[in-house]
Amino acid sequence: MRAFVALFIAAALCVVAAGCSGGSGGGGGDDKTLNILTWETYDDPAWLDQFTEDTGIKVNAVNVGSPAKVKANPDQFDVALVTSGWFDNYASAGLLEPIDSSKVTNAPNPGFDWKSVASSGGKQYGVLYNWGDQPLAWLDGSIPNSPELAKYLDAQGRPNDWNILWDPAFTGKVSVFDDPTSVMPMIPLALGFTDPYHLSPDQFQQMQDKLNALRPQIKRLTSGFNDQATQFTNGEATIGYLNIISEVPMLEKSGKKLDVNHQVKQGVPAWSDNYSITKGGAKKADSVYKFINYTMEVPWQARFIAATGNSGSLSLQQAQSPDAVKSGLTPDLLNASLIPATAGGEEFFKGLKFFQSVEDLSKRIDVWNQFRLGMAT
Numbered sequence: 001m002r003a004f005v006a007l008f009i010a011a012a013l014c015v016v017a018a019g020c021s022g023g024s025g026g027g028g029g030d031d032k033t034l035n036i037l038t039w040e041t042y043d044d045p046a047w048l049d050q051f052t053e054d055t056g057i058k059v060n061a062v063n064v065g066s067p068a069k070v071k072a073n074p075d076q077f078d079v080a081l082v083t084s085g086w087f088d089n090y091a092s093a094g095l096l097e098p099i100d101s102s103k104v105t106n107a108p109n110p111g112f113d114w115k116s117v118a119s120s121g122g123k124q125y126g127v128l129y130n131w132g133d134q135p136l137a138w139l140d141g142s143i144p145n146s147p148e149l150a151k152y153l154d155a156q157g158r159p160n161d162w163n164i165l166w167d168p169a170f171t172g173k174v175s176v177f178d179d180p181t182s183v184m185p186m187i188p189l190a191l192g193f194t195d196p197y198h199l200s201p202d203q204f205q206q207m208q209d210k211l212n213a214l215r216p217q218i219k220r221l222t223s224g225f226n227d228q229a230t231q232f233t234n235g236e237a238t239i240g241y242l243n244i245i246s247e248v249p250m251l252e253k254s255g256k257k258l259d260v261n262h263q264v265k266q267g268v269p270a271w272s273d274n275y276s277i278t279k280g281g282a283k284k285a286d287s288v289y290k291f292i293n294y295t296m297e298v299p300w301q302a303r304f305i306a307a308t309g310n311s312g313s314l315s316l317q318q319a320q321s322p323d324a325v326k327s328g329l330t331p332d333l334l335n336a337s338l339i340p341a342t343a344g345g346e347e348f349f350k351g352l353k354f355f356q357s358v359e360d361l362s363k364r365i366d367v368w369n370q371f372r373l374g375m376a377t
Contacts, residue, residue, distance in 0.1 A: 126274025
């Protein structure tokens with residue numbers, strides 16, 4: 001889905017850069033109205049209304065989960081939430097304005113170098129809003145106690161090897177979502193490749209073969225996190241590659257426990273979503289940075305993390321502060337996010353493989369499409 005949506009973002013921003021609707025670019029008109037391209041659950045209307053009340057700046061938010069809306073309004077975006085791995089594409093096409101760090105007064109502080117994956121050509125093009133990983137997940141009690149599976153487990157008996165997804169014990173019971181840019185990095189990691197984003201021709205062929213070998217394990221590809229959560233809830237799948245950590249509390253509400261390993265021994269693909277400013281949005285810089293800084297404050301971020309289970313941009317200390325608790329981020333809700341794991345510092349973050357531009361995106365998408373077609377036969 002991220003690959004699909006990213007192409008629509010690129011198309012939308014291309015039109016913005018070209019100056020549609022009279023050449024105004026971005027949202028056009030006055031600088032007291034911002035138009036943002038965002039992800040579902042990131043910008044609750046009530047939160048945006050409060051921002052407008054406090055600043056006098058109106059924000060129109062369009063979720064990228066609805067490509068039809070993007071196509072219908074291609075010239076109206078001042079700010080876009082861009083996922084790591086896409087900055088080279090967008091920056092090289094001249095679609096984004098470099099970030100002026102001096103104007104980011106509430107800089108994110110999640111515990112890792114988020115700027116490096118929001119940059120291109122030595123320039124920063126994004127400001128972190130949210131981050132997460134794509135961990136190995138399984139239903140509690142679903143791992144058979146057998147000698148054959150012991151090679152995939154850690155000392156506590158937890159799955160700790162991506163290759164468990166290929167084991168015959170889980171034929172037809174593996175959950176994977178339909179997104180090449182998010183799923184395919186896991187395949188090289190399972191093969192033991194340290195860099196899942198830049199493969200040699202021989203490694204690429206091995207990746208394709210390994211991906212195709214996963215077909216018998218998957219009954220169907222899920223279409224998003226809600227669909228994947230449903231697949232786990234009804235027992236259609238018992239183990240899989242998790243779309244987003246917020247599925248864990250979703251299953252809890254259904255009386256199911258989903259166990260997760262964020263530190264699989266070969267590494268875990270990870271992502272960050274970052275505010276980026278279009279060329280048109282740069283004309284409204286004061287309002288844009290006011291919005292970015294407002295949404296980096298503890299009350300906004302705490303509310304976002306509490307409502308969605310995401311990791312946001314707060315440090316662990318900020319997330320445990322009285323202001324965060326007052327805004328609804330209780331200890332239980334905090335523990336449902338990845339933020340407590342950041343206490344592990346480098347030991348935790350060194351295993352995360354944040355999305356990067358890949359050696360050949362179109363070829364990867366072609367391989368994925370062939371994989372999908374094979375699933376249907």
